[in-house]
Amino acid sequence: MEVTRRAFLQLTGLMAGTTGAFERFIRHRLMGLPAPADDVLLTPHAPEQWLPSVCQLCPAGCGVAARVVNGRVVKLEGLPAHPINQGSLCPRGLAGLTELYHPDRLLQPMKRIGERGEGRFEPIGWDEAIRTLIDRLRTLHQRGESHRVAWLSGHTAGIAPQLIERFLRGYGATRHFVLSPPTGELPVDAFHMMVDWQGQMLYDLAQATLILSFGMDWLQAYPSPVEASRAYGHLRRGQPDRRVRVVQIEPRLSVTAAKSDEWLPVRPGQEGWLALSMAHVLIRDRLFHERFVQDSAVGFEEFSRFVESHASPEQVAEPTGIPAETIVRVATEFGLRRGLAVGSRADALTQWAVMSLNGLVGNIDARGGILRRWEPEALSLPAAVTPTDAPMLPTDAQALPALLQSQQPSPIEVLVLSSANPCFLSPSPSRWADAFKAVPWIVSCTAFLDETALHADLLLPTATALEQWQYAPTTASDGTVVATICRPVLAPRNEARGLPDLILQLAQAFGPPLDNALPWHSLEQLVMDRLHALYDAKVGLLLPPISVPGTPAPSVEKPAMNVEEFGKELLARGGLLWPAEASPWPEFRTPSRQFEFVPRAIAERLKASPTLFPTEESAAAAGFPLQLYLYSPLAFLNGYGAHLPHLQQIAGSQLHEAWVTWAEIHPSTAGALGIRDGESIWVASAHGRITVKARWSEGIQPSVIAIPLGLGHTAHGRWAQGIGENPACLIEAKRDPQTGQPLWQGTWVKVWKA
């Protein structure tokens, strides 16, 4: 069999010059050559390796097993037994190889030679790049103007955010601005206000008894998409004789809504009323968790008074568009089952309203409810030696454009960007380009020449996740902590460097006091340091060994290891984990020992006006009759992904759309405007307009038009650039007064045939 196949390969090789249907026909039918039993294998027995790494295409931090053949990475699969993804990956992670091998990656440091934003750069060496940056930093430092350096980062995974903060502190700067994604973030602001604790929260989805989502398309836009999918499979058919119900409240029939038992098409912006009216029902019918409310909460009386008088199902039925009976039925089920109310980081009031439902059923620090992210002490870096203890200033990235332009000259002289693309993904993105004009010098650490990098003076090419050492702690939704710790799977392409390595190199090149704050020459050295510390701490469990598909898992480790063996094993397996039971939050506890139903900021707002979620009839009157609803498909989670062709192709599968910006509109609404299915239309707000492809859909609230975020790039590589339109330009740059976060929803638009 082998012989015939080889002979066949040789023959076909000889005939490679003659291809085409006819030749193939001759070859096989007339020459009587045997057909191979299956595919022609190119290299049947090339040696392969499976190496651990991590995916950093979203904040989840899934463990990855990379298949390496002849030095090429040919496939990514999930790291088996990794607590976040248990061997699976989401479509983004699977497309990660294309990010690594993308033909338009930035692979060399460059300096600007044209005008800002024009995109003309010339390659320079790393030595020159680092020297230029260090000279700038040193000059400011010597002048005592360290505070005139600021850092703006987008989604930065792994250890990098910690290193950035240390870098800034060590240098004496206090401004690290962090851009938050438009959708799919957890409602941390409400959690901070009501639980009086500044850490991060988690939804323990997989153990929930009912999931009631207020506008969060959690199967698609979630901080940990693989965990959301895993939880869903488990809730539906993963437990004997138990199927957990899922209810989706959202103006659009999202994927989550399609997969739910019930879809309540609420009017956009009214999710909060719906939550409060359900609270009304829970209190009226005494379906709340009395012990939690009595022992662990304050403000229940005030809260009850408000929802009793302002949020009865009958009162909110009209503005929300959801019948009172439905509200009562769903609220009753929620209370009886002690469900989990999930919502995203919307405006503060909506976050608060949804969070209050979890408080009412006592689902805080409870299995199947809300848990806290935690980190074992052994994982954190040793305390830094920094010259200043000055607290970092507020990091509200949306305030940055105004700050940059607030004085002449700009209070910021050097702006460092890492993985931040506000010129594409923020409300009214063009204002960022204007603001950047005021900054004398901008350096961008980026893997792609994106819209924002075009405004930089210096471009530093960053490596992707697989090309770096990794020290990436994260917490799974059930509270299990995992630190993915591993070697690079392959060397960085060309001149690219990992951001952590770059930061460490800059600190070393700068010298004191920066090198005291960051006393490592490379991330490799940091990892080795930490390996010793983790060995000494004797905590955490090694991940099981990677088993190659088709082989039984090797036996478990031998009990005693010396530090070298430990390090070797750990790096080969990809990390350590701490089971959820080790969490220091086994039960509800806050410094004040109380869950606050009506935190101060909210109380003031309630006093000012009981109309918490106005319907803004004025907008309709002003000629903008439709409400714009923006969402991120999983393919474009956090607005990122359009540069990968496979993600472009799957983003619009619900409507079989791809490679175009589509807009969902109800046939009755479209019909009244004379818009046919598939036609090109204008969508205009008071701030901008775009042309999109209208798609009729029965799965949309008739007063709404829904458009996906993530398309409409003017840069960012061949598959992103020039495809679709960017609805961010329709959005006014407004911020929530309590959270400072941009308000992505709530724009009124008009549409007409293009």
Next chain:
Amino acid sequence: MVSRRALLQRAVVAAGALVFLRRAPTAQAASGQEADAPRPTHTPRWGMVIDLDKCTSCQACVVACWAENNQPLPGPEAHRAGRVIEWMKLLSVHEGSYPRVRQRLLPIPCQQCDQPPCTTVCPVFATYKNPEGLVAQIYPRCIGCRYCVNACPYTCKFFNWSEARWPASMAQELNPDVSVRPKGVTEKCTFCHHRLQRAKEQAASEGRVLQAGDYVPACMQACPAQAIVFGDLNDPASDVSKAQDNPRRFRLQEELGTEPKVTYLSEA
């Protein structure tokens, strides 16, 4: 849509006409192949169950299949022409009207029919059902007539209208276990047959027989929701046989008599 259906109908008629011409040679080819292979004691019959109540429509399976099987890159032109090659694809169907609307989302690989209408129409025997029930495609034999593309009632065969190209840097990520198909041939989901080969070789090198779980297609491997179960339908104790034994089961277009080996479990 209408024209495609018409095409499909015609193809089914054509398939019927060709059946007589085909029988004998297929049988010969199959027995010829078995002659040099060691005769296994148990012949598996590979099949799949997709539980739609677990599936979240995330499309990890779609991307995993692309990545595993060196399928040509999708792009705007291919999409507009309806020529994107996706062996695993997500089908979406709306039912009802607002607000009582449902959307069904189904991941669709080749159904690996036990009575495949696609194999019987092939004039050059480039597509056939192998002894383990996999419907295979022999690329070097395919003359690109596209009869089978039209005969498949599930639109699971794909024709290479143009040459598959990758930018030089991206050619590195191609799977060395899977051939790159030339322009002018038809291709389809193979249930990741090369992974079966690999698993068999691995088992042989360890001197053992193939075990349940050794052979897992890329889509199932990737699926976060564990919605896909795969295995030997001839083994009543296998996970896939057990998963099939479910009142929620249904198969796509069963009335055509294709006897798919992919079974779906409905949502409620």
